[in-house]
Amino acid sequence: MTVHFSRRVDASAPNPIAAAEADARRAGVALGRLNDSNPTRHGLAPAEVPGVYAADPRGPRTAREALAAFLGRTRAGVDPERLYLLSSTSEAYSWLIKLLCDAGDAVLAPKPGYPLIESIARLECVDAIAYQLGFDGSWTIDLAELARILDGPDGPRIRALVVINPNNPTGSYVKPVERARLVELCREHGVALIADEVFYDYALEPFDGNARLAGERGVLTFALDGFSKMLAAPHAKVGWIEVSGPRADVDEALRRLDVIADDYLPMSDLIAGRLPALLAAASGQTARVGERVRGNLAALHRMLDADPAGLVDVLRAEGGWNVLLRVPATLDENELVLALIHGQGLTGQPGYFFDMASNGYLALSLLPEPEEFRRNVAAVLATVNRMCGV
Structure with missing residues (x-):
């Protein structure tokens, strides 16, 4: 089934002037502009x-070429x-969401999960419908429930399926069997796949x-990543979308996404000019952060094993830099x-912040x-031992 695109993006045919300008560019003709208001072109x-x-x-x-070359070191075919x-x-x-959804449409988002997608969807007048991850020694997507949602009364207004790979704070990667079924479901229902892979x-x-889901060809896929996690530099303010999938869907998505991007033009030339140097530092930074979080996870296991009360344990975290106690x-x-605030001078995020299905969880940064x-x-x-009378 063909992916639905929103009516909010004006992707109509260009007017005669815009068409003539495009013809001139293709012919290598540089047109002067009577209305050129770019001060940098005038000294x-x-x-x-x-x-x-x-x-x-x-x-x-x-x-974009520098980024494509960097991403191409681990997988082929990254097109700038x-x-x-x-x-x-x-x-x-x-x-x-602007690209895919009209007001009143919906996107599917994982639960438990970080409550960002719901907030952004709400700002776009779009609903976020939860699909569940279940824990039984490890986290898995409830694929049967996901299929029921897509086949149910909300199915016709669902435009995108969001997966976090690995999810935050559960730390669960998308398993190969899950991936195959997700792609199949999206293709059957004309739903785009949005893969957030910042913690990958x-x-x-x-x-x-x-x-990675980046580069997935079976269904229209938008893979998200950026320097906030890869470089441990949220202040660098660099992210990216990589578009892949069936050629016709990709071409239409690019055409419409260009309209949105042209309205915002968010990338600073100052940052773009530093991108090659930032990319050169990325591998070292990722290794440095990875060493820290794996070392702290090992220390956590030792401390939990050594605690005689044994009242706290940690759920298996496959990836990321947060865990659930x-x-x-x-x-x-x-x-x-x-009790942590008043007794230890510490605060934290309990499980219900992430829509955990039951009580008794606390997120912990590594x-x-x-x-x-x-x-x-x-x-x-x-604190836990004291509250339990140990």
Whole structure:
């Protein structure tokens, strides 16, 4: 089934003037502009930001080529013409919902999960419908429930399926069997696949067979990534969308996404110019962060094993840099966090923040420096033990 695109994007045929301008560009004719209001083309660029600005909806070509070459080191066929540079994956979600959804349409988002997609969808007047991940020693997608949702009364208004690979905070990668079924369901229902893979490179306790969804050819796919996680640099404000899938769907998506991108033009030439250097640093930064989070996870296991009360354990996290601690379900999650605030000077996010299906969970970051991390874990253990009368 063909993917549905929203009516919000005006992708109508160009007017005669725009068509003639396009013909001139293809013929190599540089037209002068009577209404040129770009000051950098008239010698008015400031010395602090020299150069001539040439707007490219997808981001400067040289920057996209550098990114494609970087991504191509681990997989073949990354085309710079299918990349969009922007400021964040949050912005990418907003663009893609504009591209795919009209007001009142819906996207599917995983639960448990970080509550970002719902907020962005709401800003776009779109609903986020949850599909469940279940835990039975490891996290899996409830594929049967997902199929029921798509076949149910909400099915006709669902335009995209969001997968987080690996998910946050569950840390679960999309398994090969899950991937095959997700692609099949999306294709059958004319639903696009949005794959957020910002945590992909941070494997913790993975199963075999993990793979990026970026480059998926079976269905129209938008893969999201960026420097906030890859480079551990949220302040760099660099993200990207990679478009893949059946050729006809991709071509139409690119045509319409260009309209959205041209309205926003988010990528700064200052940042784009530094992209090659930032990409050169990415592998080292990813390795550095990976060493930290894996070391802290190992320390966490040692501390939990050594705690005589044994009231706290950690759910298996396949990837990412957050884990979920499981505490006795008899403890109220709000009371636990309030006890940490008042007794330890620490705050945190309980499981219900992520729509966990039951009580008794607390998210824990693996990023702090080792000494601080051990103090944090010790504070949680002491607080839980005290609240349980141990």
